[in-house]
Amino acid sequence: MTIAAALAELPTPCLVLDEARMRANIARLNAHLAPLNVTLRPHLKTLKSVEAARQVLKGGNGPATVSTLKEAEVFAQAGVKDIIYAVGIAPQKLPRVQVLRGAGCDLAVVLDTRAQAEAVAEASRASGEAIPALIEIDCDAHRAGLKPDDAEIVAIGRILVDGGAELRGVLTHSGGSYGAVGAEALADFAEQERAAIVAAAQTLRDAGLPCPVVSVGSTPTAHFARDLTGVTEVRAGVYVAQDLVMAGIGVCKPEDIALSVLGTVIGHQHERGWILVDAGWMAMSRDRGTASQSVDQGYGMVCDVEGNVIPDLIMVAANQEHGIIGLRPGSTATLPELAVGEKLRILPNHACATATEHDGYEVIPANGSTRLAHWPRFRGW
Amino acid sequence: MTIAAALAELPTPCLVLDEARMRANIARLNAHLAPLNVTLRPHLKTLKSVEAARQVLKGGNGPATVSTLKEAEVFAQAGVKDIIYAVGIAPQKLPRVQVLRGAGCDLAVVLDTRAQAEAVAEASRASGEAIPALIEIDCDAHRAGLKPDDAEIVAIGRILVDGGAELRGVLTHSGGSYGAVGAEALADFAEQERAAIVAAAQTLRDAGLPCPVVSVGSTPTAHFARDLTGVTEVRAGVYVAQDLVMAGIGVCKPEDIALSVLGTVIGHQHERGWILVDAGWMAMSRDRGTASQSVDQGYGMVCDVEGNVIPDLIMVAANQEHGIIGLRPGSTATLPELAVGEKLRILPNHACATATEHDGYEVIPANGSTRLAHWPRFRGW
Numbered sequence: 001m002t003i004a005a006a007l008a009e010l011p012t013p014c015l016v017l018d019e020a021r022m023r024a025n026i027a028r029l030n031a032h033l034a035p036l037n038v039t040l041r042p043h044l045k046t047l048k049s050v051e052a053a054r055q056v057l058k059g060g061n062g063p064a065t066v067s068t069l070k071e072a073e074v075f076a077q078a079g080v081k082d083i084i085y086a087v088g089i090a091p092q093k094l095p096r097v098q099v100l101r102g103a104g105c106d107l108a109v110v111l112d113t114r115a116q117a118e119a120v121a122e123a124s125r126a127s128g129e130a131i132p133a134l135i136e137i138d139c140d141a142h143r144a145g146l147k148p149d150d151a152e153i154v155a156i157g158r159i160l161v162d163g164g165a166e167l168r169g170v171l172t173h174s175g176g177s178y179g180a181v182g183a184e185a186l187a188d189f190a191e192q193e194r195a196a197i198v199a200a201a202q203t204l205r206d207a208g209l210p211c212p213v214v215s216v217g218s219t220p221t222a223h224f225a226r227d228l229t230g231v232t233e234v235r236a237g238v239y240v241a242q243d244l245v246m247a248g249i250g251v252c253k254p255e256d257i258a259l260s261v262l263g264t265v266i267g268h269q270h271e272r273g274w275i276l277v278d279a280g281w282m283a284m285s286r287d288r289g290t291a292s293q294s295v296d297q298g299y300g301m302v303c304d305v306e307g308n309v310i311p312d313l314i315m316v317a318a319n320q321e322h323g324i325i326g327l328r329p330g331s332t333a334t335l336p337e338l339a340v341g342e343k344l345r346i347l348p349n350h351a352c353a354t355a356t357e358h359d360g361y362e363v364i365p366a367n368g369s370t371r372l373a374h375w376p377r378f379r380g381w
Numbered sequence: 382m383t384i385a386a387a388l389a390e391l392p393t394p395c396l397v398l399d400e401a402r403m404r405a406n407i408a409r410l411n412a413h414l415a416p417l418n419v420t421l422r423p424h425l426k427t428l429k430s431v432e433a434a435r436q437v438l439k440g441g442n443g444p445a446t447v448s449t450l451k452e453a454e455v456f457a458q459a460g461v462k463d464i465i466y467a468v469g470i471a472p473q474k475l476p477r478v479q480v481l482r483g484a485g486c487d488l489a490v491v492l493d494t495r496a497q498a499e500a501v502a503e504a505s506r507a508s509g510e511a512i513p514a515l516i517e518i519d520c521d522a523h524r525a526g527l528k529p530d531d532a533e534i535v536a537i538g539r540i541l542v543d544g545g546a547e548l549r550g551v552l553t554h555s556g557g558s559y560g561a562v563g564a565e566a567l568a569d570f571a572e573q574e575r576a577a578i579v580a581a582a583q584t585l586r587d588a589g590l591p592c593p594v595v596s597v598g599s600t601p602t603a604h605f606a607r608d609l610t611g612v613t614e615v616r617a618g619v620y621v622a623q624d625l626v627m628a629g630i631g632v633c634k635p636e637d638i639a640l641s642v643l644g645t646v647i648g649h650q651h652e653r654g655w656i657l658v659d660a661g662w663m664a665m666s667r668d669r670g671t672a673s674q675s676v677d678q679g680y681g682m683v684c685d686v687e688g689n690v691i692p693d694l695i696m697v698a699a700n701q702e703h704g705i706i707g708l709r710p711g712s713t714a715t716l717p718e719l720a721v722g723e724k725l726r727i728l729p730n731h732a733c734a735t736a737t738e739h740d741g742y743e744v745i746p747a748n749g750s751t752r753l754a755h756w757p758r759f760r761g762w
Contacts (some may be wrong), residue, residue: 011473088657088659089647090645090721113648136671144648144657265471267469267497268494274523282737286668287662311746321448321468322468322524325522340471340472340496341472341496350667356663356735356738358761379663381395
């Protein structure tokens with residue numbers, strides 16, 4: 001049996017993971033960071049798969065980053081021992097953090113307000129066990145965090161230290177890098193991210209406070225950083241899968257994308273040049289991340305069942321369970337003949353958003369076997 | 382305990398369903414359609430909940446519409462006996478259709494190509510049991526279906542009848558009505574939908590073919606249809622929950638929306654007028670359906686924990702697990718003071734897309750009890 005034949009037997013739509021591409025993506029970032037003298041702390045929010053985490057984490061047990069406490073709980077249960085929950089902590093969530101820490105997982109939280117620091121300190125005192133916290137720094141006016149020279153950094157650091165918590169360090173995320181294009185611009189964002197976090201660490205140290213961890217990260221900056229002096233660790237997540245948004249800014253090529261949605265042709269509108277498939281936005285997600293890029297990929301770039309890109313063919317529109325496939329606007333290519341029942345694979349705009357629409361991965365094994373594996377995926381909070 | 386106190390105990394983000402609003406939405410459409418002499422065949426794709434289906438379906442067992450075979454399987458298992466799977470059938474899915482029919486559910490399929498009709502006829506002959514099929518009609522150049530006067534309608538009808546399948550009728554969906562605004566424009570779309578399907582039914586009957594079912598439907602047209610002569614049934618789905626897209630075109634008011642995402646404040650960017658919550662696009666979905674409407678609601682309209690809209694407050698941007706709340710652009714309102722730990726409820730752009738990000742509903746009971754119920758939700762194909 002061929003891979004195409006094995007895929008053709010799957011009910012559609014479903015989510016396909018090309019393990020060889022995933023491994024190449026993992027190896028690429030490991031190789032880039034090796035000479036930069038930093039630890040990679042992969043973000044596990046994209047695939048939310050224990051099987052994938054075992055491949056991406058050194059020794060299978062960390063360090064790791066997560067975006068939800070559910071992720072922390074599942075990965076801790078699977079043996080991951082060193083986790084940062086990289087979304088500002090809500091005080092009500094601290095009991096769950098403490099349960100995980102009590103079970104032997106070194107789970108650290110992130111915060112940027114006095115209210116959060118006081119809650120973390122209070123929970124630490126109440127339990128007699130210091131909860132480690134990183135102060136979030138804003139490097140590009142993108143989301144959360146304090147500016148690197150904000151006096152609040154020291155105030156919050158003191159609340160943690162004096163209150164019985166642990167000041168683990170500082171953390172930032174260059175979300176703004178997703179809007180940059182090309183190696184030079186991405187390297188500039190990486191340097192901006194580095195400079196901000198190093199300055200914030202200095203702010204703490206100048207005040208006599210500890211700052212052992214200096215954490216940066218985003219997939220674009222991780223791949224294009226040239227110097228990470230002063231940084232101790234780098235976080236990145238979507239690089240494991242890659243996607244069309246990353247391809248659009250030059251982080252990868254479409255051929256690197258490890259995830260695709262398998263769909264079946266269910267009809268045509270010949271006059272309009274449309275091929276209808278049974279993979280709509282429920283399978284692709286509503287993410288239109290390439291809409292603002294120089295090349296809009298619609299709801300995804302279309303490949304044949306073996307994963308080869310079909311020139312200029314994209315999902316031009318999507319309803320809940322219908323995908324409308326057509327030529328890219330302005331294309332002079334010929335619409336391929338695709339009969340009812342034929343299979344297609346669609347590369348996603350945004351791997352994190354597409355993956356969460358599915359409960360598992362149909363895995364094309366890296367070892368060349370044509371026997372597909374199935375990796376479950378979890379979600380929720 | 383109050384509802385606000387009961388909600389405050391929930392882990393966030395989570396999905397809240399206001400049962401009283403849901404019941405009012407159900408009653409409203411039932412009342413509108415009662416004098417129009419049609420059967421309502423609710424589409425169960427929005428909530429994907431057996432508990433909700435029992436309230437929306439007459440007698441709890443049908444008729445119903447679904448968008449996936451998984452929905453058909455779950456609802457058939459729960460006792461629903463009359464279902465249309467309203468997405469063009471892929472031939473590979475026919476064995477699952479036959480299993481459900483064999484178990485006593487009158488499941489009908491939809492198609493618009495000879496290839497599909499031949500596959501349905503062949504499967505019918507092979508099993509000795511006629512599979513009922515409706516021919517999909519295109520009323521507004523929106524998606525799938527044949528034009529009402531297309532000769533293919535008769536050709537496909539004959540393939541079904543002569544081949545041993547059952548020609549159950551014709552079906553159309555006015556997806557284009559989502560782009561109309563106001564009662565007059567929506568009534569025009571309803572009439573366009575009616576005229577197309579009645580013409581298609583006549584095409585079949587003129588050829589001596591049967592057409593017992595004449596099915597139309599979309600939430601906008603269902604609410605604004607004034608005359609449904611010649612139509613036997615109306616399908617609608619999102620009306621049960623309603624959402625901001627429906628409010629934006631005048632189908633409902635924001636106060637009718639039964640679904641909201643509960644989130645917790647986790648920080649601020651005071652200089653930028655931002656309140657950060659732990660509900661990002663993973664909880665809201667990436668649906669930006671109001672972006673093309675006259676009022677862009679961002680990722681959702683913000684309410685207090687009791688569900689009262691806070692003037693001009695919307696989710697202006699979203700990352701995976703961060704929602705950025707701020708005033709609507711151009712607003713002169715004052716940003717409310719919301720401390721870390723406070724709860725908010727966010728009304729969704731698109732109920733179907735938001736609901737699928739969650740595995741269940743935290744239900745505020747219609748009976749006035751402050752004891753929340755939990756209704757599970759399923760998904761997948």
